[in-house]
Amino acid sequence: MDDLYGVIGDPIAHSMSPVMHNAAFRDARIQAAYGRLHVSPEGLQDAIKGIRALGLRGINVTVPHKTAVMPLLDEIDPLASSIGAVNTIVNREGKLIGYNTDGLGYVEGLKKHIKGGLSSKEVLIIGAGGAAKAIYYTLASLGVKKIDLTNRSEGKAIDLIASCPMDIESHYYKLPQAELNLHHYDVVIQTTSIGMFPKVEESPLRVGMVKEGAVFSDIIYNPLQTSFLKQAEQKGAVIQNGIDMFIYQGALAFEKWTGVTPDTDLMKDVVLKQLGGS
Ligand code: ATR
Numbered sequence: 001m002d003d004l005y006g007v008i009g010d011p012i013a014h015s016m017s018p019v020m021h022n023a024a025f026r027d028a029r030i031q032a033a034y035g036r037l038h039v040s041p042e043g044l045q046d047a048i049k050g051i052r053a054l055g056l057r058g059i060n061v062t063v064p065h066k067t068a069v070m071p072l073l074d075e076i077d078p079l080a081s082s083i084g085a086v087n088t089i090v091n092r093e094g095k096l097i098g099y100n101t102d103g104l105g106y107v108e109g110l111k112k113h114i115k116g117g118l119s120s121k122e123v124l125i126i127g128a129g130g131a132a133k134a135i136y137y138t139l140a141s142l143g144v145k146k147i148d149l150t151n152r153s154e155g156k157a158i159d160l161i162a163s164c165p166m167d168i169e170s171h172y173y174k175l176p177q178a179e180l181n182l183h184h185y186d187v188v189i190q191t192t193s194i195g196m197f198p199k200v201e202e203s204p205l206r207v208g209m210v211k212e213g214a215v216f217s218d219i220i221y222n223p224l225q226t227s228f229l230k231q232a233e234q235k236g237a238v239i240q241n242g243i244d245m246f247i248y249q250g251a252l253a254f255e256k257w258t259g260v261t262p263d264t265d266l267m268k269d270v271v272l273k274q275l276g277g278s
Contacts (some may be wrong), residue, residue, distance in 0.1 A: 017060055088100070103135050103137060128149060145201045186213070202227060
């Protein structure tokens with residue numbers, strides 16, 4: 001019998017996780033099937049019981065369940081616990097363990113674009129939502145030199161910085177101030193939904209001067225190049241879109257489930273085809 005896997009969320013119809021994971025299973029010659037599972041907030045508790053009863057081997061968790069699912073699991077990995085969100089569940093002989101591979105997946109992709117180690121890097125994160133928190137805490141746990149934060153709502157950003165369990169140099173700046181300071185940073189990470197299809201002309205801030213060799217990245221992958229990234233490229237920055245984060249968070253989940261490292265180039269190809277890109 002095939003091992004069963006899936007992604008739970010609401011909405012879930014447009015998730016590209018099935019096409020990516022099924023391709024990776026085929027390529028690794030693992031007998032498994034991965035499906036989209038629509039689960040409403042009211043149905044979450046029953047869905048987790050169902051995972052146990054049906055013996056699903058692994059689950060990805062997406063919006064809006066990443067935090068709500070945590071008390072329903074048997075064990076939470078420390079990084080997921082500090083982030084306060086789970087995106088991957090491993091069913092280890094009936095015990096459901098929650099992990100967060102979003103931040104580590106992001107960093108895996110980022111490493112391909114930066115020169116030198118992370119410890120010398122000064123980073124600016126735009127946004128203070130769930131994705132920003134996963135990336136911030138993961139970078140902090142990996143010993144980045146400094147992480148500043150800018151966000152529309154000041155309180156949310158200050159809470160995020162204050163609740164980080166790792167000791168790291170970090171300041172909050174209002175968006176106009178961050179815009180003026182952009183050229184100080186080695187890495188600038190855009191984590192808000194601004195610029196996502198269909199509002200592709202929008203950008204959280206205007207990109208002026210950038211530091212030599214700086215990497216500007218956006219976690220959005222639809223469109224593949226946001227207005228923010230277009231501006232950064234014009235100013236000479238190295239740019240990175242959100243595809244890598246999506247691929248590597250999936251690859252890390254796949255490894256946790258199967259013990260096999262999947263072919264990330266293949267995963268990227270199928271996702272880009274699905275998006276209609278090149
Ligand atoms: P996710 O879990 O995907 O990160 P989220 O938790 O809803 O999503 O966070 C969305 C982020 O995008 C927040 O930083 C939000 O800013 P606020 O904290 O001020 O709400 C930011 N964001 C979304 N729409 C925005 C907009 N129109 N202008 C400025 N910031 C916006």
